[in-house]
Amino acid sequence: MADNSIGDMYKLLLCWRYLRTRWIALASVISVTLGVATMIVVNSVMAGFSHEMQTRIHGILSDIVFESHSLSGFQDPQWHIEEIERAAGDQIAGMTPTVAVPAMLSFQVRGQWVTRQVMFIGIDPRTHAQVSDFGQYLQHPTNREQLSFSLREGGYDTTDSQSPTETPTRPALEHAGWPHRRMRVERERLWKERLETKKSAENTTTRSVDQQVHDVLAATSPKDDSAETSSDVTEDGESRKNPFQTARPAQGRAMDPAKEQFTGIVPGIGLASFRNRQGVDQFLTLPGDDVKITFPTAGTPPKAVSDNFTIVDFYESKMSEYDSNFVFVPIDALQRMRGMIDPQTGIPSVNSIQIRLKPDAKLNEVRDRLREVFPSDLYAIATWRDKQGPLLSAVDMEMAVLNILLFLIIAVAGFGILAIFFMIVVEKTRDIGILKALGATSSGIAGIFLGYGLFLGLLGAGAGLVLGLSITYNINQIRLVVEWCTGSRVFDPSIYYFFQIPTIIDPVTIGWIIIGAIVIATGSSVLPAVRAARLHAVEALRHE
Amino acid sequence: MSDLEIPSKTPPMLETRQVCKQYQSGTTTLEVLRGVDFTLKEGGFLAVVGQSGSGKSTLLHVMGLLDAPDSGEVWINGRRIDNLPVREKDRLRNSSIGMVFQAYHLLPELTALENVLAPLLIRYGIFDWFTQRRAAQEKAKALLDRFGLSDRLHHRPRQLSGGEMQRVAIARALITDPQVLLADEPTGNLDEESGAGIIEALAELNRDKGLSIVLVTHDADIASQAGGIVRLAAGTVDIMNSGAADSAA
């Protein structure tokens, strides 16, 4: 007798034979498969969404935001930038000052005024691109390279540059820019002429038409660039109802709207458009149109001022919260209009400084260093993660809860295996006795059932892996098929602003899912295996 | 029997010394074996007879290491085996003791050939199996051939008759070249003719190969074909005749 290792060949043979004759055990394999597949799909999609969201948020926000608590901001951004540079310059790649104030945006849609509450953000067109991916969210290819607040002659993207599809989804943008502006001015002129002839003929124009004429006049009224900050108008009830009524006192030279523009702004695309059921974006207003923005001045108490602006591009970060909230404007214009420039020294104030770090820099470390230097009662210093903390942790939480729920599916499969294995142990009691009589060890007997459980786990997890990956890879086609079958939208691009369901397949997560499934399947066979191993040989042989 | 005697002559193949076994069911204690002294010399062929419930199977299980005695000793070939560690007992069952049962006890999932190979499958690991497989299969086929089953190699137990199943079971018991074969009423479920065939095969093994055999039976005719008869009654060995009794003194 050479060695004492009693072999394991019969375990394999019996496992194999049991598998071939015990189809019922395969039922529990199916639930392992489904559990694993669902977990892989859900995790991939959630990770895709989460990643998409994070890159969006991070692209919009700079790494660290250095803010003043006051709406009036702090003076002398250049001094602050130098101080920040001194504190953590080795880790900083770029900085840019911004001014952000809440404001009201009003624009005309078919003669109706639409007013929206917005965040009005003054940015430095030269340096802003250094701290965030701002440029890449614009609709004009040239603006994406170097932002300019001048209206373009045309050439705006008619498709979504971030998720290109073959068919144009924004046909309206084809004529945006100067051509649209000229066309509008021409149309308004014709309309005015027609109305005037009609008025003189009948002299019984209705009040609403009269109103509209005034609106047209107001929208195309001349603008005095030098008078921008001095032309502040205190808003009263009447001007709120029609802010253009008193927009410009007739002063200065007349502006030709077909050739000139007001200060350029870039509003979020969500403010100006909505996506219809066909996935085509409908625009309420276009680059080239003029809008009216009302915002508070920097003084105490703040006074509301209004001014005209011309839309020059749209901003589309695909975070609907930002796209339907942000309006960007050149920082110097906003500083001037809000009175943020000291009249004596000419030193401007800003609300915040956006800081972008070098790729390998430590986010929290830089934040903490800055917090040491700048008193926290004057400045709020936060990382982009801090700012989006609640959202990001909500997503993490959601993912964790979903994973627990889905893992319960596999756990249920585990209980199925447990029950089925107990049945098999009872059914096979006599055979277990035979094996013991032939010299099989207790651990060998246990090994049969553990091996069988492991095999079921591997089979279930393997099938689940294949199923899960193929669903994940083809999720968008599957979505189309499901939509076609049910006739209802499963994934509505007008809600998510994605054309595709984003997925990220993380091998580590998948590894854990597979390991978890195998451990559960094998673990479920432990109790039946122990029971089988403990059977008394003689009693087992007597079993009928 | 003193220890001094053992080295002087060849030890008995199988021996029990004062083996006691009792079953507790509820408050009543059933003493099945109360000090059984049993000896089988090498190459012996003993029949164990006794009334139903006299403890024949129990004694066989104790000798075959399937059950542990409450007290007493079991020796095989001069070596005490009832107090060995569990693993060692498993190994002895796998290599030194062949067992045949009344109910055949074949594994239903395996073919006749695989059933015969089962003890070797249990003995060898995967690697060893692949080196031993050919020889093992040849041996199993030869055994089945000897019992007239060469055309039943790949039949499942339920496709075989009772006599065929019992012959497969005997082949399985023999594949390990055991030192002793323990058969518990191997003919109990068979008709007279197939039963006679089985007994003839056992007698032949004893005669030709010198295999030591313990055969439990009800049947006086069958018992008479053995080299000696042991009667179990009241939990002890009642009568022992023939040559086996000499060495048991």
Ligand SMILES: Nc1ncnc2c1ncn2[C@@H]1O[C@H](COP(=O)(O)OP(=O)(O)OP(=O)(O)O)[C@@H](O)[C@H]1O
């Ligand atoms: N696990 C057990 N619990 C209680 N009593 C038992 C147990 N196993 C056996 N017995 C009893 O022990 C006695 C001996 O049983 P055993 O099977 O050895 O008899 P036997 O001589 O083989 O009978 P038969 O000729 O019918 O096979 C019987 O009375 C039986 O009821």
Ligand SMILES: [Mg+2]
């Ligand atoms: Mg019996």
